[in-house]
Amino acid sequence: MKIDLSTKIGKLKFKNPVLTASGTFGYGLLINEIFDISRLGGIITKSITIRSRPGNPAPRIVEAACGMLNSIGLENKGIENFLDEVLPKIKSFNTNVIASIAGETVDEYGRLAEKLDRNVSAIEVNISCPNVKKGGMSFGQDLSSTKKVVKKVRRKTSLPVIVKLTPNITRIEDIAKASEESGADAVSIVNTYEGFSIDIYRRNSKLGGFSGGLSGPAIKPLALFAVWKVAKNIDVPVIGCGGIMNFSDAIEFFMAGASLIEVGSATFSDPNASLRILKGVKHFLEEENIKSIKEIVGIVDEN
Amino acid sequence: MNKIRDYYSTVVNNTLIDNNIYLIEMFLPEFDGKAEPGQFMMIKIDETYDPFLRRPYSILECKKERLKILVKIVGKGSEMIAQKKKKDRLYVLGPLGVGFSVDKNSHSVLVAGGMGIAPLWFLARGLMKGKKKFSIVYGERTASLLGKEMDKTFGERVFFVTDDGSRGLKSTASDALPSFLDNLPYRESTIYACGPHGMLKEVINFGMGRNIPVYVSLEERMACGIGVCLGCSVKRKGKYGFLTVCRDGPVFKGDEVEI
Known part of the structure; x- marks a missing residue:
């Protein structure tokens, strides 16, 4: 049986719905040494900023029960370095390359989108990073800031615009709706949950950046429910993300309403995770006699 | 660089070699045995999500389809690895990172503190095989069985230092290093160090002050x-x-x- 795994965001076609989450896959180059990443539906780059950022002080990682806290702080070499040094190397990947962008101001988001226009397959607007002092999550926690950022990006590029949302808010569905109304072609749900961990002997946070973002299986039920709430409220595709470790987690996200998924920190415990999940999804559809992934998207609802 | 692979490996031996320290030997199917001293492996403890992350371990020794690591129990993850028995399975990703590059024209001085011996053990075995002269300054809190093992393997190349004087000189590895170097009959030395943070800092400062190249494994x-x-x-x-x-x-x- 031929299984149709393809899907779309705006006009952009994806050969399958498995993507890799920003910040967990670099720019794909290192993992491409382990498996052929062109087999994935797409990769989302580490967030790119206008200027080079050194990131936060160590320790940047602390393990939590069934997950981890990170406080990396958007370490990257800036947009010019990305365009000159990184892009030429990743352009040849036979898959969608989605650039994640993070600005300190609305204007910076616009400038990043403008510079990336026509250079990548799509843009994911990161308004949900919990680990920076300026910008980041503060945009995604406010309706009017969200609208301003998304509208700005929308005006500066003809590429599909995906908005990555923070779950650290009372009603994520409102921010999702605002993103859609401001011109987003899709929303990614969710970025990490804010948290921290204390060293009881030093009486201080275990993280150099004090607080961090929780990811991994620990957040899966929370993320899954956020996807379900949002998907029934908007018309554009939802990309589900949060603790997806295996194919059945992925299928849950599709059934909750995600059209695509992002594999995040699973890659840290298994660099082959995204490929393994893709194969598992395909196998599940075959076994269950489901011809197209679209048949199960959002199939679960309240009775 | 060697291709990074995730080996579904089997524990061949797990021996308690000292208080809280285990020597684990594993079978890695299809592993070509090629790795640089200083490289490490990421070990996945089991199929559950807690602990969530793999644990990095220096390669102590390796050959075709075989790997040895040294595990000290410091927390939950290392305790779970230490409890693995013969025939238990572990995922082992590697070899990873950049190892030591040895300057063949100078005398190698390996400075190890406690468990910091793991990558240097691998380096020392290679030097021994290549019939190169080298010295080890090995510092630990108190005379351990691991130290005894070093004595057996590397003999008089090892200069022992203990905090309590129970074996060798009563000092620390970094404090003992200057006079140890002064007494060596070689004009040029290169230092390769691994151990506690404080020790590495002192060794780096010493090397920079004396213009002696220092390599550290962090x-x-x-x-x-x-x-x-x-x-x-x-x-x-x-x-x-x-x-x-x-x-x-x-x-x-x-x-x-x-x-």
């Missing part, structure tokens, strides 16, 4: 071990930004990093 919390999470960063010395311990290291030139 430890840091890691999530991925392959350079994508940017979790294990170390500050560059005199330059902007960070390097990753897992990809740019774990072995660095002493004057390259701010520790």
